[in-house]
Amino acid sequence: DTGVSQNPRHKITKRGQNVTFRCDPISEHNRLYWYRQTLGQGPEFLTYFQNEAQLEKSRLLSDRFSAERPKGSFSTLEIQRTEQGDSAMYLCASSLRPGRISGNTIYFGEGSWLTVV
Amino acid sequence: KNEVEQSPQNLTAQEGEFITINCSYSVGISALHWLQQHPGGGIVSLFMLSSGKKKHGRLIATINIQEKHSSLHITASHPRDSAVYICAKETSGSRLTFGEGTQLTVNP
Numbered sequence: 001d002t003g004v005s006q007n008p009r010h011k012i013t014k015r016g017q018n019v020t021f022r023c024d025p026i027s028e029h030n031r032l033y034w035y036r037q038t039l040g041q042g043p044e045f046l047t048y049f050q051n052e053a054q055l056e057k058s059r060l061l062s063d064r065f066s067a068e069r070p071k072g073s074f075s076t077l078e079i080q081r082t083e084q085g086d087s088a089m090y091l092c093a094s095s096l097r098p099g100r101i102s103g104n105t106i107y108f109g110e111g112s113w114l115t116v117v
Numbered sequence: 118k119n120e121v122e123q124s125p126q127n128l129t130a131q132e133g134e135f136i137t138i139n140c141s142y143s144v145g146i147s148a149l150h151w152l153q154q155h156p157g158g159g160i161v162s163l164f165m166l167s168s169g170k171k172k173h174g175r176l177i178a179t180i181n182i183q184e185k186h187s188s189l190h191i192t193a194s195h196p197r198d199s200a201v202y203i204c205a206k207e208t209s210g211s212r213l214t215f216g217e218g219t220q221l222t223v224n225p
Contacts, residue, residue, distance in 0.1 A: 031211060037158075042121075042203055042215030056212065089158050095211060104148065104211055105165060111158035 004109035006092050012115045013082055020078045021112040025094030029107070032075050034067055035091040036060065037111070043091055049075060050097060082116045089113050120144065123204050123216035130223050136191040138219045140204030143185070148207040151178050151189045153200045154218065160203070163189070194223045 005024040013019050025032045030051050035043035046065070047057045051072035061067075064082075069075040079086055089111040095104050121142045130136050142149070151163045164171050164178040166187065171178050175194075180187040191198055199222050205213040 033212065035213075035215075040217075042205070042217045043160075043213075045212050045214065048212055091158070091160065093160075097211075104207070105162050106150070106211070106213065107162065108152075108160035113158070 004092055004094050004107050006090075006109035006112045008112060009110060010113045010115075012117060015084060015116055016081055018078065018080045019082055019114060020076055021090050021092075021114075023075045023077070023092030023094075023109060025074070025092070026107055027073075028096070029094035030072070030097050031095045032069055033093040033095075033106070034075070034077050035093065037089045037091055038087075046077075046090075079114070082114075084116045087114055087116045119216070120214050121204055121206050121216040123202075123219050125219060126217065127220045128222070130194050130221070132195055132223055132225050134194050134223075136194050136198075136221065136223075138189045138202050138204075138221070140187045140189070140216060141185060142187075142204075142206045144208075145185075146206040146208060147211075149180050149187045150205040150207060150213060151187070152203045152205060154203060155200050163202075165207075191221075196223045196225050199223050 033048040034046040037043040045058050047067050049069040064080045067077045091111045092109040093106050095106045124139050148167045154160045166180040175192045177190040201218040203218045204216040
């Protein structure tokens, strides 16, 4: 297994266009997270899934943002009618649901950079 | 006030120096994570702590739950340690709330 995979790695789009990012988590991981990071800042939580269920969404996730994980494996993050303020790196991470004994190491993808012009 | 605060924001050291990065958080946690981010974005998990101390190679992480404080130490620093080090607290659902990171530069 090659870890968490994200694509595309870079996307430049015109304002108003829709974009979609894909995340393939580590295969046995049942939790999948989306974060957003702007330059000079730490990542901010957007949403997370346990299997196919979206369990939590941040207030940062406006109506223009939607995330899915239809079969509990890969996930997509779609941004509709992009705005310049959406320019950021979108990070995906995955982990196993923490057990009573096991830890919960979180594995991150390399990120998808979005530039809205 | 941020939920997770790190200090310093920027740190420059000479090769071989002992380095400490501090992290304070405002509310209770299920775990505290230290992560490393290199230019280009990739984030690597270094430690996950819920109590005490962990060591991995030249890296040591400690946490004081009562004081809501954690430190990351790097012994015998090396230029390849140059990166952004991020502290993040884990709360419900295993979501992470991140600090703003500490940019470490180790000069040869």
